[in-house]
Amino acid sequence: MSDTFKRIRRRFWLILNIAVVFWMLLGLVCLQVPPHKFWPSAFLAFSLPGALVLNILFLLYWLLRRQWFVILPIAALVLSWNQYARFFPINFKEDPVPAGANTLQVLSYNVHVFNAYGKLDDSSIETSKEMIEWVATHPADVYCLQEFYSKRNSSVFNTISKIGTRYNKRRFFSVSRVDREKADFGIIIFSKYPIIDKGMISFSQESSANRAIWADLNVKGDTVRVYAVHLQSMSIKAEDIENTYSSIGNQDSFEKEGRNLARRLRKGFIARGYQIEKLLQHIRESPYDVIVSGDFNDIPFSYTYNEMAKELSNAFVVAGNGVGSTYNGPLPFLRIDNQFYSKGLRAYEFRTHHEMGYSDHFPISAKYVLGQDTTADR
Numbered sequence: 001m002s003d004t005f006k007r008i009r010r011r012f013w014l015i016l017n018i019a020v021v022f023w024m025l026l027g028l029v030c031l032q033v034p035p036h037k038f039w040p041s042a043f044l045a046f047s048l049p050g051a052l053v054l055n056i057l058f059l060l061y062w063l064l065r066r067q068w069f070v071i072l073p074i075a076a077l078v079l080s081w082n083q084y085a086r087f088f089p090i091n092f093k094e095d096p097v098p099a100g101a102n103t104l105q106v107l108s109y110n111v112h113v114f115n116a117y118g119k120l121d122d123s124s125i126e127t128s129k130e131m132i133e134w135v136a137t138h139p140a141d142v143y144c145l146q147e148f149y150s151k152r153n154s155s156v157f158n159t160i161s162k163i164g165t166r167y168n169k170r171r172f173f174s175v176s177r178v179d180r181e182k183a184d185f186g187i188i189i190f191s192k193y194p195i196i197d198k199g200m201i202s203f204s205q206e207s208s209a210n211r212a213i214w215a216d217l218n219v220k221g222d223t224v225r226v227y228a229v230h231l232q233s234m235s236i237k238a239e240d241i242e243n244t245y246s247s248i249g250n251q252d253s254f255e256k257e258g259r260n261l262a263r264r265l266r267k268g269f270i271a272r273g274y275q276i277e278k279l280l281q282h283i284r285e286s287p288y289d290v291i292v293s294g295d296f297n298d299i300p301f302s303y304t305y306n307e308m309a310k311e312l313s314n315a316f317v318v319a320g321n322g323v324g325s326t327y328n329g330p331l332p333f334l335r336i337d338n339q340f341y342s343k344g345l346r347a348y349e350f351r352t353h354h355e356m357g358y359s360d361h362f363p364i365s366a367k368y369v370l371g372q373d374t375t376a377d378r
Helices: 002-030 041-048 048-064 066-080 082-087 120-135 159-167 236-248 251-284 303-311 313-318
Strands: 103-110 143-151 170-178 184-191 197-203 211-219 222-228 289-295 337-341 346-352 364-369
Touching: 002 041, 002 048, 002 066, 002 337, 041 048, 041 251, 048 066, 066 222, 103 222, 103 289, 103 337, 120 159, 143 159, 143 222, 143 289, 159 170, 159 313, 170 197, 170 211, 184 197, 184 211, 184 222, 197 251, 211 251, 222 251, 251 289, 251 303, 303 337, 313 337, 313 346, 313 364, 337 346, 337 364
Parallel strands: 103 143, 222 289
Antiparallel strands: 103 364, 143 184, 170 184, 197 211, 211 222, 289 337, 346 364
């Protein structure tokens, strides 16, 4: 009887393991499918981290049981190794920077309008001042800032002056709208190096904060094109997630909140599918090496990220460690801010600045060696 029970249990776990491998393979296929052509694929790709984690658990289970079925999760691990590297890169060894090499440090940060519309009390104003000063004094050579906000006659929010003019930085500011108080919103590139050309990529005919801008920089004789990107938001607020959690136990309410979240996610998946294809078309036409930095609003297991990774290397994967979450909100472990770069460059240091937690995003920075004809893992 005991042997029969063991066989049934083993068969049960084997069937579950096969289901997880099938889930993983289906998720890998869905990464290749444009959401605007078949939106359910985006949800399957979004669930891929669950399959990756379960596969590791099955690997440990079969190892402890000393069963030959361990071959199954090992094979799945080999097939999906690049996805694990995206999920949790480990880079303990730093490649040395050649003496006299031309280097560039890039900071990317969704500043969330520096909390200008927060509570108008002393603590809120002090938080905004700290954010602005932190950005202004960061040692990066280039800043790519999304949801940027500047108000000319404000002693606190005159950020063009406080970040750019005060430190002799060049700038290219693409304004998406102006509010009633004549404050400018948009996306901006600050650079300590000369800007020799610049432009904007619009993702829609309407005025929108979702856009990309680019600037060609003369970095001590090398020309590099830097993109600052802000793709379509997931459109999910903290209260939406809290409402979904709180509705558990009430079937009607839970289904309503769940459908609401699914609609918002679907809208974002489809929009970013169009946007990334337009962005990549522009990147392919660049005559220079590129660094593409910003708020992509999508995780590494998405069509958006996968399309970028096919053609460019990711600075976090090459030079970062761990999960590297950049979303400062109720959903943990989300890395939705990225820096990608072309093969003529090399990333040798990456940081996620969790010490600056005043926005709903954490800043990220990376250092690059210019003029390196290298091909790094993506």
